Amino acid sequence: MVHRLSGIALALFLPLHFWTLGRALALDDFVSWTQQPLVKFGEWLVVVALAAHLGGGLRVLALEFLPWRDWQKSLAAVAAALALGVGLALALAL
Amino acid sequence: MQAGLWIVQRASAAVLAVCVVVHLVTIIYAVQGGLTTAEILERTRGNVAWFAFYSVFVLAVTLHVPIGLRSVCSEWLRWRGRSRDFALLLFAAFLGWAGMRAVVGVFA
Numbered sequence: 001m002v003h004r005l006s007g008i009a010l011a012l013f014l015p016l017h018f019w020t021l022g023r024a025l026a027l028d029d030f031v032s033w034t035q036q037p038l039v040k041f042g043e044w045l046v047v048v049a050l051a052a053h054l055g056g057g058l059r060v061l062a063l064e065f066l067p068w069r070d071w072q073k074s075l076a077a078v079a080a081a082l083a084l085g086v087g088l089a090l091a092l093a094l
Numbered sequence: 095m096q097a098g099l100w101i102v103q104r105a106s107a108a109v110l111a112v113c114v115v116v117h118l119v120t121i122i123y124a125v126q127g128g129l130t131t132a133e134i135l136e137r138t139r140g141n142v143a144w145f146a147f148y149s150v151f152v153l154a155v156t157l158h159v160p161i162g163l164r165s166v167c168s169e170w171l172r173w174r175g176r177s178r179d180f181a182l183l184l185f186a187a188f189l190g191w192a193g194m195r196a197v198v199g200v201f202a
Contacts (some may be wrong), residue, residue, distance in 0.1 A: 008166060014189060021196035028131050044174050047121060054114045057107050064104070089122050 003056030013046050028093040044090055051086035057078030101160050106158040113151040138200040145201045152193030160186040 020030060033039060059075045124133065138144045160182040167173040167182070 004166065007159075007162050010098065011163055012196045013115060014155065017187070017193035021151045022192055031131055033130060034129070047118070051113060051118060053126055054111060054118075061104065061107060061111070088117055089127070090158070 002052055003060070006053040006056070009046070009049045010053060013049075044087065047090050048083055048087040052079070052083040055082040058082075102157055103161045106154045106161075109150065109154040109159055113147070114152060116147065117151070125130070133184060139202065145197060148197040148200075149194070151196055152190065155193060156186050156190040159189060 023030075034043065056079055059072075059079045061073055063072065123135075136146075163185070164178065164182055167178050
């Protein structure tokens, strides 16, 4: 479920991301817009969604292609830890 | 068709796994001390390695996102058939175009 929801969120975010960068970064206005706390929170959510989707995706690949079925719970934990770690790192960096 | 899409989805996922790790590390590195347009462009402008990296990233995204959404459309929206596939093909085309426009935008 996390994998699916984060995937949908990323699919919705990508057109906006590409459109903004495609304006050849005539973007100082946009960058200052992103300084607002709410926007920063949104950015943080997107990055956590990306990390969560990465973690979930790695878990799927491992389950399907590696003989690791018994490790399923551990893998889920690693995926969650990865998402949390990236989220914390970004929160500290922002 | 289904098997082909499955393979493309897994292959693109493997490529994206590497791309996303690089992207996340870059994001965390880049936002330290605040993000500026000049700083982004300084990194990407004229840099062939970043251009190649982001081109591969966009290609993988263009394949991966519509195939993922295809399952969501089928299972959650009960939207199947040619209209769904046509809409997703259009979305893929848009992602590829907008993505490469962005890559060229920060490179050129």
